[in-house]
Amino acid sequence: MTGNKGNSTGKRAISRRLTLKSIGAVGAAALWPSKTSNAMQAPLKDKDFSTAGRRTIYEKVCRTPFIDTHEHLPDESQRLAGVPAARVGANDWSVVLGHYLNCDMIAAGMPLKQYNKFFSKDTDPVEKWKLLEPYWPAVKNTGYGQAVRIALKQLYDVDELSSKTVQKVQSGYEQLCRPGFYKYILCDLANIESCQVNCVTGSAFRKSDQPTFLMQDLSVLGMLSGGGDIKTFAGETGIEVTCLSDWHKVIDWWFDKYGQYAVAVKSQHAYRRDIDHEKVPAEQVETSFKKKLAGETLSASELKLLEDHLFWYVVRKATKMNLPVKLHTGYYTGNSRMPLSRLVKNCGSATQLCLDAPQARFVFMHICYPYYEPLIAAAKHYPNAYIDMCWSWIINPAAAKDFLKKYIVTAPLNKILTFGGDYIPVEPVLGHAVIARKGIALALSELVEEGWLSLDDAMETIEPVMNGNARQIFNLSEKEKILKKAPWA
Secondary structure (H helix, E strand, O other): OOOOOHHHHHHHHHHHHHHHHHHHHHHHHHHOOOOOOOOOOHHHHOHHHOOHHHHHHHHHHHHOOEEEEEEOOOOHHHHHOOOOOOOOOOOOHHHHHOOOHHHHHHHOOOOHHHHHHHOOOOOOOOOHHHHHOOOHHHHOOOHHHHHHHHHHHHHHOOOOOOOOOHHHHHHHHHHHOOOOHHHHHHHHHOOEEEEEEOOOOOOOOOOOOOOOOEEEOEEOHHHHOHHHHHHHHHOOOOOOOOOHHHHHHHHHHHHHHHOOOOOOEEEOHHHOOOOOOOOOOHHHHHHHHHHHHOOOOOOHHHHHHHHHHHHHHHHHHHHHOOOOEEEEOOOOOOOOOOOHHHHOOHHHHHHHHHHHOOOOOEEEEHHHOOOOHHHHHHHHHOOOEEEEOOOHHHHOHHHHHHHHHHHHOOOOHHHEEOOOOOOOOOHHHHHHHHHHHHHHHHHHHHHHHOOOOOHHHHHHHHHHHHHHHHHHHOOHHHHHHHHHOOOOO
C-alpha cells in the first residue's frame, strides 16, 4: 500500500488533471473576468531557475499535479452561503489574511482592538488597509505573507497591497466568489488534483458536495476527549452514553458509517499534550470516564490515561479499516500558547507509537517544525512512519526546502508527502502551492548540483513526492470509486 507504480501512476494522475483543466478552462472563461492562465507559469521566469537543469526540473514540477493531503476548507456552497472562510466575522478581502497571516499580525504587535476591527464585518473593507498598513512591512515577507501576496497577484492582478490597490483587491474578491471558484483556484490555477479535508466545524465527518475532489478525513479529536464531546459525537448516533463501553459504541458507529468514505483519521490533540500514549485497559479508566461524564474535573494524570486508552481504541479501529492515522506534530498556530519544551518531545513519542503499533500507519504532519531532523530518522527507521510536509512551506519556506533535501537522501522516497495547504479560506492555498513548487524544485536542483542526485534521478522523484505517494498511502483509486457511489454524491 505504500509503494509506487512509476509511470502508470503518473499517466493516470496527469490524465485526470488534464480532464479537470479542460473542463475548468471553459468554466473560467465564461465566469471570471480575471486572468485564467495557470498560476504556475509566472514562477518559471524566476532567476533561481535560469540554468537549463534547474529549468527542466522546475517545468516538470509545475506540470505535475499536487494531491493536497491536508486542508480545512468548508464546502464551496458554504462559502457562497456566507459561512466564514476563516476565524473572522467579515466576508471581504480580509478573509484572505484571516488564517495564519493573522497570527503574524499579532506577533508583529498589532493591538487586539485594532486586530478585531480589521477582521470585523462592520469595518469598511477599503478602510481596513489603514489598520494593516503599519504592520504590513513586518509580515509581508514571511511564508504566510508570501502566500497571501501571490494569491493577490494571481487572483486579483494586484502586485502590491497598498492604499491605491485595496479597492481593486476588494472588487476582485467579490467578483471571484461565485459557483465554480474552488476548482478555478485549486485545479486551473494551483494544479491540484484533489484535496483531503479535516473538518473543523465540530462534526467528525463532512458529507462534501464534491466528495471525490474534497475528500474527507474522519476527525477523531473529540472522540479522544471522552465526555466533553458527548452531545456532538453521540447525538447523531442515537446512542445514550452512560459508561465507557457506550462511548466505544459511539466511536464504532462513526467508523462503521463513514470509515469506508474517509481517506484517513486525523487528530490534532498535540495542541494540548504530547503524543505519548500508554496502552491503558478500559477497566483502569472506567471511573475517570464516569467522572468526566458527570462534569467533574479530572486530574492531569486521570485525563491522560483516559485519553491514552481512547487513542489506542481509535488506532485499532483505523488499522482494521486500513486507514492511516494523521497526527499533528510540532508548531502551533495562534499566539502565546506554544511550549517548545513539549514540542521537542514529539519526535521521540512518534517513534514509540510506531514501535507499539507496528501494523498501524502513522502520518506525522507539519515536519514537527522546528524539530524536523529527528522526524527524518523516524521515517528512515520505522516502516510505519510517514511524513506530511503540509503547512511547512509557509511556516518556514527555507527550512521546508532544507528538510526535503535531507529527507530525499536519507529515508525511503515512498513515505513522504510534500503538500497540504492547511487553510480554511481557499484563496491562499494557491500561494502556498506556488511556494511549495518552488521549494521542491530548488531542493532537487541543489541535490543535482551538489552531486547527490543525477538529473534523471531528480526527474523521477517529482511525480511520487507530489502525487503518486499520496495515491498509494491513502488508497485513492479505491476511495474515488467508493465516494462516487456515496449516498450524498
